[in-house]
Amino acid sequence: MKKKTVLKLLFIASCLVAVVAVCSLFYNNETSTLDSLAFQNVEALASGENDDNAICVGYGSVDCRTYKVKYKVTDFSLD
Known part of the structure; x- marks a missing residue:
């Protein structure tokens, strides 16, 4: 058992x-x-943290390469 x-x-x-x-x-x-x-x-x-190709325009509240700008324009690519 x-x-x-x-x-x-x-x-x-x-x-x-x-x-x-x-x-x-x-x-x-x-x-x-x-x-x-x-x-x-x-x-x-x-x-995308690198803004080498960004175009910074004017003075405002948008961050662009440690500066405050009005517009930040980056190129777009389909690569």
Whole structure:
């Protein structure tokens, strides 16, 4: 009788380990997607911080190369 009880407990424990392993695989896939999305957001925010091609016109409240201007014109490209 004790042998059957021990075998049942071992079977239940192995099933629980398998369920935890499957859940951790799904969790890892979600985190890698989130990390990829976060990286893309950082890249998108970092691109375009350089205003080398901007044309700053007048005096106002718009930031352009550390100056306050009325208009800031940047060239757009389809590259």
